[in-house]
Amino acid sequence: MDADCYSLSDVLAIASVHPFYSDAVYPPTREELPSVLAKARESSNGGLLSFPLTHKEQLYSQIARLTLDKDPRNGYRRGTYISTTGGGSGGPPMVFATDSTETRKQRAVFGSFMRSCGVLGPGDWICTMHVVGNLYRALDLMTEVFEASGATVLCAGNEMSLEKVAQTLTQFGVNAVAGDAGQLVQLAQYVSGLPDAQNHTLQTQVTKALYTSEPMTPAQRSFLKSVFPNLVISSVIGSAEAGPWGIATGEMTESASQHNYEDFLYDDRLIHLEILPSSILDPDHTDNTTTAPVPDGEKGLVVQTSLQRLRNPLVRYICGDVASFHPLPASIQSQLTPEDASHFRVARVYGRDRNISFDWYGEYFEFPVVQRLFQTESWGILQYQIIRRYREADTQEISVVLEIRLLRDSRAEKISDLELTRRIETFFQVFQCNEDLFELKLLPDSSGFMRSTTGRKVMNFVDLTRK
Template identity: 60%
Template sequence: MTPGYYYYSLEDVLTIASVHPFYSDSMYPPTREELPTVLENAKQSAYGLKLASFPLTRKDTLYKQIARLTIDTSPRNGYRQDTYISTTGGGSGGPPMVFATDSIETRQQRAMLGLMLKICGIIEPGDWVLTMHNAGYFYRALDLMSEVFESAGAAVLCAGPDMHHHDIVDAIAQFRVNTISGDVGHLIQLAKYVATLSEEKRKSLHVTKALYTSEAITPAQRSFLFSVFGDIALSSVIGSAEAGPWAVSSPEQTATTVYENYADFIFDDRLIHLEVLPFSIEESDERGNSGDIATVPNGEKGLLVQTSLQRLRNPLLRYICGDVASLHPLPNTIRAKLPMEILPHYHVIRIYGRDRRISFDWYGEYFQFQTLQTLMRIESWGILQYQVILRRKDNDQDNVDTFLEVRILRNTGGETISQEELTREIRHFFMVFENNEHLFELRFLADHEGFLRSTTGRKVINFLDLCK
């Protein structure tokens, strides 16, 4: 390991994985104190492990082991010792699950992501960041991102998600904050408040940067932020409870991809090993035979598979995270700004979102998620946030009728179509006619409070099936 640069060799990660219950028949993971012995024994035996010899890891099987290890209080259970506990946001609509990481490894990973933000010029020494990320209900985005920003050289004000907007605005002005951060929803809510202020009050704010997480930003959201704060530099960070924070998106990337149905992120291949495998790995005849499946060519879409090189004690190995992705080289515009020594290690992963081959049906018609997502990003529609909910009529689970509800928050300023026009477009897409309109409702919201949210991360879930 390079001094000051925190990552583990793939060989060491595979060695620990070979004796970890996630990937073997071992009862317990090793403790922190047992790691050196396990690694030394592997070197003495000269036992060569290959990544392809390990099966793909899926969320359902991984969390079966996690559920068992989380509640086993045996002193032999290394999973419960010296750990940092993170939790999924419950963003898929299911119950949140905890994921334990060695606490030292977690701090090292945050330091490395902060270094990436600094190298890419996203966060610079002298930046003052006000973050509105969530905390509480076991969710830890606030402490995660504040430590990442500090590792990049910034000073951080932790406003959190519940601080009143007028107090946030006063703090931005008082402390000369130049960078705001949060989920996209947090940034939009703040912008909506700032838009109501007097010209004099708005001129007291000097925000030049915004960094968002948790979801992709839409053209309408980006345009709205620009209309309020001016030509700010927009950037992003991607991560998860399982992998931790692992890639960044620079303002150049955000500017060029916001009108697409994907987002580009820079990752360091010393910190995470990524494979993009064909969609066939999720077909029944391929699920148990993954070792000889070749990765797709660079630039071609497939399912993203992650192996962390920063998580040793509880390895994340060949994990199918659910995202559709493709690998790309760094653009020349970004290469020109980076130090020569890191160029061989920095690459671009293009994230298209969750596997959108899945569709849902209502009133005998199938609707593709990708098509729905594309519609909701039409700039003239001005949609800042949306939610589609399938539920039983009158919320009666014994009722056989499936009710479709669409909730929308939009920016009505600028060159956006009228609410009447948008209503016609949405009803047309969902094929709402006289014979089924009693099972359909379109709600226009005044703020984010009208959305259903995940239980821990408090994220707006774009699609919810409450019938299951």
């Protein structure tokens, strides 16, 4: 493990002379790293808490400069692997450069981590439908991680038709599938409509599903298990900045299936996590070096320091997730070596900081409340999207339309479309005076959703009124 990660002191030594965290103009090249590291070690730069918290905006202002600067002294552009964010918040995608050798090591280590958690390993054949194209790297990332776990990988990508995917699963005896939650739902919908013989083969053959990129709702989980009765569902969490860092085993996703959170295992030898109170984002809160972490079990904002990123370090980065720390389950601890058990931790992730609301026709709607509404079990909603936009042909942009797009489970017992429409219109206070500014679309499949620009994720909330 020591050869595949870095000590916290070395990460901080490089950070102290890196443009992300200092007034240095350029980061070191790979060739310069040993001498820079030796020199930095000579000076005392203090511990982790001596570094201020890092916000995405300040990080990416430096990234924008370094990405375009072709000066030969600029190590940021040399020997690097470029990851992009998915643009899932509706904003433009952003890039993060890591040393290409460090990236390969991280994927190899994470694959071994996945194997030690019992998620994938030798004997598994997995077909991944992760997004490929443009600058998004989900397919090559997950492919390499799966290979490092010992599994055999088939790369379908997001452009392979569901018919071809199903044929591939049957032809190669594939027992595991991977993709984002929406892609797995699409596959299950297709399989459920196949002739009985082919349907039965795939239902009994596919026993593992692994999703990334977006949370899986209880309705989606229930639907997947109705199609694949023996399915064990697991998940991976990561980002362009930190890479993959956490795994939710089948046991963990099952125990959290009726809650709005996911439990993830992580190895504290690979990443250092802090959970700090949300007050760190207050404009008048300036001294973050003395802010105490929240007690275990309490929610706070996740702050990441990678122990696998040295040349372009990630130190005390506020990633935007809300989480809490919890004990390692005894059932999982008993399956680990004593050495691993002493380093494995559980972070309960509740998703992004959703301190947002949106308004329509004079009313404000809190996002968590809307989220719970669309997870009402009797509604059978597999995916939803809320869009604020101007009315078409409204050149003065004064009439804001609220558009709701829904994909429902066609197999589940649920309330009628008419009753669903009535309840949604009641919630959003749709009356005769504003009904022409409200639109509810019940979609036959997921192709009708707006998606992020690179990750091709279905965004739950899209505000087209913002320039």
